[in-house]
Amino acid sequence: MSAGYIRRRIFGSLIAIFGVSVLVFLLVHLIPGDPIDNLLGEAADPVDKLQMRVCMDLDQSLLIQFGRFIKHVFDGTLGVTCPDQSRTVASLIAHALPSTIELSVAAMIVALVLALPLGVIAALKPGSWLDAASTVVSLAGISMPAMWLGPLLLSIFYVQLQWFPGPADQTGLSALVLPAIMLGTHLMAMLARMTRSSLLEVLSEDYVRTARAKGLSNTAVVVKHALRNALVPVITVAGIQFGSLLAGAVVTEKVFARAGIGTLLLEAIAQRDYRIVQGCTLVIAVSYVSVNLLVDLAYGLADPRIRVQ
C-alpha cells in the first residue's frame, strides 16, 4: 500500500476529528438562549449561576473556551463535570465504555453469525422458498424498530419463557444475548442482503465458471473461490457499521437498563450536564472515524483496486 494513500486517509480522518470537535464544542453555543439559564433555569440563584458559568468556562471568550476544550481533549480528561468538580468526564466515560463495547461486539457477532448463512443460502438457491424466507427475514430485520424488538424479546424470552435473564441481571454471557440480538438485528438484515447480492454477482464471474469447468465440487467453488471474494465488501461494511452500533447502543441500553455510554449520555441529558453530553458525543464520533479509518486501510491492503479508486 502506498505511503501517500495512508497519509491522505489519515489526514482526512484527522480533519474530520477536528471538525467533529469544533461542532461538539459549538453545540452548547449554537442553541438559542443562555446555556446557564437552559441548565439551571432563569429563576436560579445568581451565585449558583455564576459558579456554573465559571466552572463551564462560559465567563471566558469563545476562543479561550475553545482552547480549554481542546486542551481537555488532549490531556485526556475532557474537562471536569459541573457543578461537582471532583470527577472528570473521561473517568465517567472510561467507566461506562467497556460495557458498551462488549455489547457492540456481541451485536456484531450476532449480526455476522446470522447474516452470512442467511445471505449465502439465499444466493445459492435464488428464487427458491429459502431465498424468499431469507428476504422476508432481512426485510423484517430492516423494518422492525429496535426499540420495539427489544421489549418484545424481553416479553417472550424473559417474562414468558424465562430462558434469559432480565434487565436487573447483567452478569454472564446469557445477559448479553437479548441486548445483542436487539442491537444486531438491523445490521444482520443489512449484511444478509449484501451477502446475497455480492455472492450472486461473484457467482456469475468468469473465474467461477473456470473453477467449475476444472471439475471442482460445488462446495469448493463456493467456499474457496466465490465466498472469499464476495465477503470482502460485506466484512468492510460490517466494520464500518461498528461505530453505528456504539450509537445504537443508547436505545438498547435504555431498554435493558444496562450501564454504558448510552445510559451515561441519557442521564447527562436528563441532568442537562452539557460537558458529559459533549464528551460522550465526541468519544463515540471519534471512535467511529477511527474504526472507519482502520477498516479502510485494511480494505486497501486486501484489495489493491480500492487504492486506485
Add this chain to the structure above:
Amino acid sequence: MKLGAGPKIGAVLIAIFFALAIFGPLFAPYGPEVQNLDHLLEAPSHAHWLGTDENGCDLLSQLLFGARLAAGISLAVVSLCLAIGLAVGTLAGYVGGLIDESIMRFVDILLAFPGILLNLAIVAMVPSAGVGVFVFALTVNGWVGYARIARGQVLQVREREFVSAARALGAKPGRIMLKHILPNILSPIMVQATFGFAGVILVEASLSFLGIGRIHAYSWGALLSQGTTYLWRTQHLAMAPGLCIALVVLGCNLLGDGLRDRLDPHSK
C-alpha cells in the same frame, strides 16, 4: 412504470399511511389526550378498538393523531434535506475546485457522527425541544446523503454533450444547473428520499422513545415507550405503535427497492 409485487405492497402501505395521516384525525373516535379515568389500561373493546393507556386515553385516536405528526415531521425533514442536499451537491459537483473540496470536507465531518448521535445531542441541548427543533436536528445531518449522491451524479452528467451544448450556447451556470443538470440527476435522489423517509420515521420515533425533547405524548415513539412500560401487564399498548412504525418503514423499504431497481439499477 411497472412495479413488482413487493414495491406495490410498499406503495399501498405508504398510501394508507398518508391517508390515515390526512383523514385519520377527522375520524378518530376521541381526542388524542382525552382521558377517561373509568377505563384505564383496558384491552381492545367495542368502545376502544385498540384499548386504552394508563390515563384512559384511546390508543387508536392517539395513533391516528400520531400518524399525522410522524408524516408531518418526516415530510418536512425529507423536503428540507432534499432541497439543501440537491443545491449543495449540484453546486459542489458543477463548480468543483476549492468549493467542492470545502463542502465535501464539511460533509465528511457531519458523516463522522454515527446514527442518531448528532440529532440526539442537538435535541438534548434545547430545553423543551418541540417539533421545530426535531425537524432542525434531523435536517442538520440529513441532507449530506442527498448532497453526496447529487454531487456524484453531477460529476457524470456535466461531461455529457447536452451540457456542453448549453454552455456553448452561452447559458449561465445557474441555468445549466437548474434546467439541464438537475432534471437528469433526480432518479437516484428520489430513491434515496424513499429510504430517507423511513430513516426519519425511525429516528424521530427513537428520540421520542428515549424521552428526549418535548414532542406530543401521542407521537408513535412516545406511545411505544409508554407501552413498553406496561409490557408486563398488557401487550397491546406496545404492539400497536411498534407495528405502525414497522409497517411504514417496511413500505418505504419495499417501494425504495422497487424504485431503485427501475430507476437506478447500477446502485443496487
